[in-house]
Amino acid sequence: MNYPIYLDYNATTPCAPEVIEEMIPYFGTHFGNASSKSHPFGWVAENAVEEAREKVATLIGAKSKEIVFTSGATEAINLGIKGVFEHYLGERQHYITCQTEHKAVLDTLEEIENRGAEVTHLPVDSKGEIDFDLLFKSVKPHTKMISLMWANNETGVIHPVSDIAALCEDQGIIFFTDAVQAVGKIPVNVKGIHLMAMSAHKLYGPKGVGALFVRHNHPLPKPLAQIQGGGHEKGMRSGTLNVPGIVGFGKAAELRSAHLVSEEIRLKSLRDLLETGLLELSDTFLNGSQTHRLPHVSNISFAGVEGEELLRKVCQKVAVSSGSACTSINPKPSHVLEAMGIEPDLGRASIRFSLGMNTKEKEIRDTIEWVNSVVFELRNI
Template sequence: MNYPIYLDYNATTPCAPEVIEAMMPYFGTHYGNAASKSHPYGWLAENAVETAREQVANLIGARPKEIIFTSGATEAINLGIKGTFEAYFGEKQHYITFATEHKAVLDTFEEIERRGAEVTYLKVNTKGEIRLEELQDPILPHTKMICLMWANNETGVIHPVKEIAKLAESRNIIFFTDAVQAAGKIPVFTQGIHLMALSAHKLYGPKGVGALFVRHNHDLPKPLAQIHGGGHEKGIRSGTLNVPGIVGFGKAAELRMQEMRTEAIRLGELRDQLEKGLLTISDTFLNGSRENRLPHVSNIAFGGVEGEELLKRVNQKVAVSSGSACTSISPKPSHVLAAMGLSSDLGRASIRFSLGKNTSESEIDLTIDWVRKVVFEIRRH
């Protein structure tokens, strides 16, 4: 198949060759169940899982015992939010989150609302940024959690996690961050954070494996298990562990520790080159903050074109998306851009370009030429 240029790294990343190599023995030669404690097949699998647990913990500055492996970030988010709701069962409960969170977060909060929780959805400004002073007022005596993503998956805007962690700590409230787009791209930390969702396939690891960081040594309750049967992962997440996937996740985390900083500089330069070329097109502008954002993401609105036609034509030669992969099948404009005040038409005519390890300068030049051509042709007709 003649694939287009790939600029949709926020949707998924290709497995790094070293990751595939690390995983392969655990599909065949070392096929043991990590829960089999009585023979070498199980011991070897368990050792591989514990090595990966340490590698993932190192990436975020956690302790290995604080990493709970899941099937991905969506499960980790459900476990963190629903599990906390159930840990406080019987109490009056209030949660604070933001209108620009990923659908995995927003839909999970809608579910606990149906079960009786109160949820406040805070707004963002036109750049997609939050206002810290507006976070103080909604805190109630029965507020149990503040939930905020580290970096937005559509605009790349980085939120003030350190300040919110301090606020949550001072008020004895659980702070949960979806760090899926941040971990492995920029340095992250766990100080003041109680729960953090991670995903392997966003950082050059395999699909179908993620993790929930669960902070130890504090008084606030840990989330209750949502999957029962066998007591795996310290009883928080039962189920036979995906050993090859977990090994791949660990290796990917180790690689990102080595590559992240230099790669961020390279991708930032390529991203700036892309924007310089595209924003010279009339009636185009950047969605989100120019300063405080991930180095590899650019979300650009193209005025005067029909969004569905624009995306269809651009994707003939450059693989991009209009928002998160989870909502790309929907013709509705992005809820993130809508929350930032964009009109429906401009929201639909916005494209997220996300760059990655395989992105080259020549690909950026080709992308600029192709997008310019497509926009001019659509506008002519």
């Protein structure tokens, strides 16, 4: 197949060649179950898992014992939120989040709300940023958790994580953050954070494996397990470990640790080039903060065109996403852009461009030329 230019790295990333190479032996030669404690096949698998755990922990400034492997970020989010809710069962519970969170967080919070929790959804301004004073004022005596993502998957907007962590520490509240789009893209450190979800396939690792960081040696409780049976992962997530996937996650984390700063600088330069070329078009608008933003993400609205047709045409030569997170063509406007006050027609005519490891300058220049020609054509039909 003749693939288009790929600018949808926030949806998923290709496995790095080094990651694939590292994983292959664990499908065949080293096929053991990491829980088989009585023979070398199990020992080799267990050692590989623990080495990967250390690499993931190093990437985020954690201890290896604080990493709980899961099937992905969605499971990690469910474990973190539902696990805390169930710890406090029988008590009055209040949770604070934001309207622009990923659906994995919003839907999980809706589930515990249906089971009796109170949930406050903070609004955002036109840049997608929260009002920190409003966050502070929203805290109640029975607030158990503040759940705010590190960086938004649609706009790249980065929340003031260190300030939120300080507030939570001062108030004795659990701080949970969905850091899926931040880990491996920008420097991330878990200082002050109690729970953090991440995913391998967003940082050039395999799909189907993620992790929940669970802070140790702190008086606030750990989440209760959501999957029982065997007591794997220190009793927090039972089930036979995906050894090849975990090995790949570890290698991907190791690679991101080595190349994080240089890649951040390179991608910001390419992203700025892309925005300069596209925003020269009349009636185009950058969605989200220009300052507190991931270096590789642009979300741009194109007025005067029909959104579904825009996305369909652009994707003939450039693979991108609409404003709706993690979806293909969808006539509904993004809940993120809607929360930012962007009117529905303009929200539907928005494209998220997310750059990555294999993005080259020529691809950016070709994208500018193609998108400009598509918009010009659609506006003049």
